[in-house]
Amino acid sequence: xxxxxxxxxxxNPRNVGEIENADGVGEVGNARCGDIMKMFxxxxxxxxxDVKFKxxxxxxxxxxxxxxxxxxxxxxxxDALKLTNKAVVEALEGLPPAKIHCSVLAEQAIKTxxxxxxxxxxxxxxxxVGRIIDCEGCHE
Amino acid sequence: MERAIVYADNAATSCVSESVFEAMKPYFCEKYGNAxxxxxxxxxxxxxxxxxxxxxxxxxxxxxxxxxxxxxxSESDNWAIKGAAFQKAKTxxxxxxxxxxxxxxxxxxxEALKAQGFEPTLIKPTSEGIITPEAIAATIRxxxxxxxxxxxxxxxxxxNPISEIAAVCAQKGVLFHTDAVQAVGHIPVDVxxxxxxxxxxxxxxxxxxxxxxxxxxxxxxxxxxxISGGQQENGKRAxxxxxxxxxxxxxxxxxxxxxxxEESIRIAKLRDELIDGLLALPATRLNGSRxxxxxxxxxISFEGVEGxxxxxxxxxxxxCASSGSACTSRSLDPSHVLLSIGLPHEIAHGSLRLSLGRxxxxxxxxxxxxxxxxxxxxxxxxxxxxxxxx
Numbered sequence: 001x002x003x004x005x006x007x008x009x010x011x012n013p014r015n016v017g018e019i020e021n022a023d024g025v026g027e028v029g030n031a032r033c034g035d036i037m038k039m040f041x042x043x044x045x046x047x048x049x050d051v052k053f054k055x056x057x058x059x060x061x062x063x064x065x066x067x068x069x070x071x072x073x074x075x076x077x078x079d080a081l082k083l084t085n086k087a088v089v090e091a092l093e094g095l096p097p098a099k100i101h102c103s104v105l106a107e108q109a110i111k112t113x114x115x116x117x118x119x120x121x122x123x124x125x126x127x128x129v130g131r132i133i134d135c136e137g138c139h140e
Numbered sequence: 141m142e143r144a145i146v147y148a149d150n151a152a153t154s155c156v157s158e159s160v161f162e163a164m165k166p167y168f169c170e171k172y173g174n175a176x177x178x179x180x181x182x183x184x185x186x187x188x189x190x191x192x193x194x195x196x197x198x199x200x201x202x203x204x205x206x207x208x209x210x211x212x213x214s215e216s217d218n219w220a221i222k223g224a225a226f227q228k229a230k231t232x233x234x235x236x237x238x239x240x241x242x243x244x245x246x247x248x249x250x251e252a253l254k255a256q257g258f259e260p261t262l263i264k265p266t267s268e269g270i271i272t273p274e275a276i277a278a279t280i281r282x283x284x285x286x287x288x289x290x291x292x293x294x295x296x297x298x299x300n301p302i303s304e305i306a307a308v309c310a311q312k313g314v315l316f317h318t319d320a321v322q323a324v325g326h327i328p329v330d331v332x333x334x335x336x337x338x339x340x341x342x343x344x345x346x347x348x349x350x351x352x353x354x355x356x357x358x359x360x361x362x363x364x365x366x367i368s369g370g371q372q373e374n375g376k377r378a379x380x381x382x383x384x385x386x387x388x389x390x391x392x393x394x395x396x397x398x399x400x401x402e403e404s405i406r407i408a409k410l411r412d413e414l415i416d417g418l419l420a421l422p423a424t425r426l427n428g429s430r431x432x433x434x435x436x437x438x439x440i441s442f443e444g445v446e447g448x449x450x451x452x453x454x455x456x457x458x459x460c461a462s463s464g465s466a467c468t469s470r471s472l473d474p475s476h477v478l479l480s481i482g483l484p485h486e487i488a489h490g491s492l493r494l495s496l497g498r499x500x501x502x503x504x505x506x507x508x509x510x511x512x513x514x515x516x517x518x519x520x521x522x523x524x525x526x527x528x529x530x
Binding site for chain 1: 444445446448449452453456465466467474484485486489521522523524525526
């Protein structure tokens with residue numbers, strides 16, 4: 001049911017862990033749905049120099065978290081904000097239809113972490129990051 | 141026979157045993173006659189049909205005339221429930237009593253009946269996963285047409301007090317059906333002792349073929365037919381009989397019941413080792429009663445772990461099992477069975493069902509106990525809801 005790429009990122013997830021004193025932390029999903037993603041960002045001069053994640057969820061949830069961190073590591077905030085769930089799915093060479101919501105969760109986790117980064121700096125994140133879709137929304 | 145995988149999902153389905161397969165083989169290409177035909181080739185099939193009916197009847201202590209072959213457990217459940225509902229509706233009785241944790245073959249049948257004006261009441265099991273006769277007695281009304289309660293739950297393996305529930309129904313004059321798909325071949329089933337009016341069983345749960353089952357209907361009990369057509373199955377279930385499948389069912393049930401006394405003890409011992417071994421991990425729990433439990437079933441929740449991830453890792457290590465997580469149930473909610481016994485969603489998502497059978501060995505249990513704990517630890521280490529725990 002999963003592509004080889006998904007299984008690779010599931011079994012050898014990249015960037016697992018936490019960052020102490022992270023510049024931005026974002027958690028999305030809830031235990032009720034069975035998926036929770038937490039992203040930690042280190043940001044220097046508008047560049048994401050390090051990213052780590054922790055995920056409770058299915059194979060697709062872990063693989064999309066892993067792939068999403070790979071896709072934004074070393075990139076600018078602007079590039080990270082442009083990352084869509086579709087790009088994550090493409091990079092994984094596809095996901096079963098029932099698992100697309102996991103890729104949405106990964107995109108939202110990054111945006112939530114960036115919103116936290118701006119909030120810590122005293123900047124209203126909404127004009128920059130946009131509205132974060134909550135878990136219930138992504139399941140609809 | 142060497143197996144490359146450790147198959148611990150026998151409650152989902154089981155392999156056809158070699159001897160059952162041998163018994164079925166002649167009925168594909170050689171003895172392929174229609175049992176309704178007059179010539180001797182057809183008679184061969186009719187003989188096989190009669191013999192299989194006797195085997196099934198003997199295995200559950202019924203009369204052969206009370207055994208009706210069907211296309212499996214789901215059909216048996218559909219027939220018993222809809223057939224009884226439609227029959228009783230003629231007398232104005234449209235209330236049906238069942239339970240929250242039935243198999244979907246029952247729950248979705250009740251849902252379909254609801255749309256046709258029937259009124260099901262679903263009883264919650266105890267936190268141990270048992271339906272009590274008292275709960276049934278308290279729910280039966282004047283207009284109750286039928287009570288249907290599963291004998292053994294498919295996910296948590298709990299065994300219900302079916303004979304006591306049947307006695308309550310008999311006393312109140314209400315028809316009683318039991319879905320015994322997970323019971324037959326695994327625990328002793330005697331329809332006379334149980335006192336059920338109808339009982340569903342399925343061949344592939346005890347090393348018979350898929351797509352064949354039976355419905356026991358006690359002599360004197362009248363239900364409406366669902367499949368109209370020819371006069372097969374005493375005019376109650378039309379369709380040319382699946383002779384190879386029915387022969388397989390007869391052979392498989394005979395084998396299973398013959399070896400049940402010693403096999404149930406051997407398998408229960410393996411199950412207990414499995415349960416004890418997995419409960420040794422921190423923040424785990426056994427779902428369902430420890431004592432009122434089918435011999436092969438172990439259902440464990442691991443906090444902080446999601447079931448599908450666990451199953452994928454187990455599959456990579458050659459172990460086949462199931463989970464009650466939403467991802468494996470193909471819906472947003474985790475198992476309705478685990479929620480019905482009061483588990484919170486996050487714990488239900490992290491459940492693992494291992495179901496052992498005839499071909500499982502001590503070596504399988506050792507391998508599972510060696511393989512699963514490191515996977516649980518690995519998944520917990522990357523779980524945000526485990527952070528800060530133990």
